[in-house]
Amino acid sequence: MAFIPVRWVARIIIWKGEGIVTTAELKAKVNEQIERQKEDIIGVAREILLTPELGFCEFKTAAITARKFAELGLPCRDRIAFTGVKAVANAGAPGPSICIMGELDSLVSPDHAFADPKTGAAHVCGHNGQVAIMYGVAAALLRSDVLPFLAGRLVFIGIPAEEYIEIEYRDDLRRQGKLAYLGGKPEFVRLGEMDDVDIAMMTHLSPAFETKSLATVDSMNGLVAKRIQYIGRAAHAGGMPHKGINALNAAMIGLQAIQAQRETFRDQDTIRVHPIITKGGDVVNAVPADVRLETFVRGKTAEAIMDANAKVDRGLKAGALAIGAKVRITTLPGYMPMTSHPELWDVYRPNAVALVGEEQIGHLGHLTASSDMGDITQIMPAIHPYAGGVSGASHGSDFLIRDYEKAVINPAKALAMTVIDLLADGAGKAKEILARCKPPMTKTQYLAFLDSLIKEEEFQG
Numbered sequence: 001m002a003f004i005p006v007r008w009v010a011r012i013i014i015w016k017g018e019g020i021v022t023t024a025e026l027k028a029k030v031n032e033q034i035e036r037q038k039e040d041i042i043g044v045a046r047e048i049l050l051t052p053e054l055g056f057c058e059f060k061t062a063a064i065t066a067r068k069f070a071e072l073g074l075p076c077r078d079r080i081a082f083t084g085v086k087a088v089a090n091a092g093a094p095g096p097s098i099c100i101m102g103e104l105d106s107l108v109s110p111d112h113a114f115a116d117p118k119t120g121a122a123h124v125c126g127h128n129g130q131v132a133i134m135y136g137v138a139a140a141l142l143r144s145d146v147l148p149f150l151a152g153r154l155v156f157i158g159i160p161a162e163e164y165i166e167i168e169y170r171d172d173l174r175r176q177g178k179l180a181y182l183g184g185k186p187e188f189v190r191l192g193e194m195d196d197v198d199i200a201m202m203t204h205l206s207p208a209f210e211t212k213s214l215a216t217v218d219s220m221n222g223l224v225a226k227r228i229q230y231i232g233r234a235a236h237a238g239g240m241p242h243k244g245i246n247a248l249n250a251a252m253i254g255l256q257a258i259q260a261q262r263e264t265f266r267d268q269d270t271i272r273v274h275p276i277i278t279k280g281g282d283v284v285n286a287v288p289a290d291v292r293l294e295t296f297v298r299g300k301t302a303e304a305i306m307d308a309n310a311k312v313d314r315g316l317k318a319g320a321l322a323i324g325a326k327v328r329i330t331t332l333p334g335y336m337p338m339t340s341h342p343e344l345w346d347v348y349r350p351n352a353v354a355l356v357g358e359e360q361i362g363h364l365g366h367l368t369a370s371s372d373m374g375d376i377t378q379i380m381p382a383i384h385p386y387a388g389g390v391s392g393a394s395h396g397s398d399f400l401i402r403d404y405e406k407a408v409i410n411p412a413k414a415l416a417m418t419v420i421d422l423l424a425d426g427a428g429k430a431k432e433i434l435a436r437c438k439p440p441m442t443k444t445q446y447l448a449f450l451d452s453l454i455k456e457e458e459f460q461g
Helices: 006-016 023-036 038-049 059-071 127-143 167-175 184-190 247-264 302-323 342-356 373-377 404-436 443-453
Strands: 076-080 084-090 093-103 151-159 199-201 214-216 219-231 276-279 290-299 326-335 361-363 366-370 455-460
Touching: 023 038, 023 127, 023 404, 038 059, 038 127, 038 404, 059 076, 059 084, 059 127, 059 151, 084 127, 084 184, 093 127, 093 404, 127 151, 127 404, 151 184, 151 404, 167 219, 167 290, 167 326, 184 373, 184 443, 199 342, 199 404, 214 342, 214 404, 219 247, 219 302, 219 373, 247 290, 247 302, 290 302, 290 366, 302 326, 302 455, 326 443, 342 361, 342 404
Parallel strands: 093 151, 093 199, 214 361, 219 366
Antiparallel strands: 076 084, 084 151, 219 290, 219 326, 276 290, 326 455
């Protein structure tokens, strides 16, 4: 009998269904490995909880991620888009590339029990759990001896800066040429770090479904971000306010003008506009001459976002016109609307049901929150399931992982099992999905669209 490499025997056996190694057995192997490493995997989430960092500054979190990859014998590259980490593992034969992501950053929530006392950063959106899930999938696939029976590549990415915050700081980095976009996944696409990926998946945590373990989601809002500066004229606020031009008054009128537009936002477009004032003036006894705001304009489609964005700009200019101030409006690409790939859900959902039961699977429909996973769905098939096991409000100071089985272990098993379904039998399922999928945009079209959104305008009232 002629010698045949083990990896090819395994593929033939799976194709023929001769029962020596079945897909079900491969899934059992990865789940057993996750169980063996359960405390190690949960430990990653707990360790990162104690080192919260803001976007493009996640150096400690990236180091933890790189260290855990090294423990698996998985070489990685770091400092991609400042702090991103990327590792690649080859299966037993060539095939499509499946990417599992985990987001490295946190938010600002100084009142959180585990907030950084200097920066106020805290994990109030569960990204620490995401990194643990990604590590769990990597450990399961690399340490359970299933790779020889799969065809393709596994790409693990610790991605920076999903939370679109500190717009002024990040936009200054953009102006210095250190960034092109203000989110981690758009930067990874621009840098070519997603060129070797065919399908992407990640799991987010949410308290939105209190009684469920895992959930699918159809779509999410996209957004554009805005950086606004009202410029007036300083004068003594008590002695000669008539000599000044009150930029704060201009900003307040601009905000009220936006408020007056809200009745024109259609319910089906799920528009959300939520500005904050980041600077209200310099000192209390001077007429405010420099007032700054940030806002998102969110919506279900790009068309709806741009319509609302034009109305917001009108309102901002109205404030400047009323007071005689100047307004500078910088519009920046945020995140694209997310559309999950239905055929990937058809692969993922049975695995989730097998783990936790039909009654524990939720369906979230359309979400009015946003994620730069939406950008990934524009150029390749991708899904973004949700997991429970957390309490409090998302982005609130009371957010915390309470049940690591629900929040980390089950999601890691579900993704690992989905990878096996996609890459077993010569990656037949993944190849079928890719053959039928026509993403909304090519990478070139996507980047060109983002660039077209960048607009800087100055209006003198």
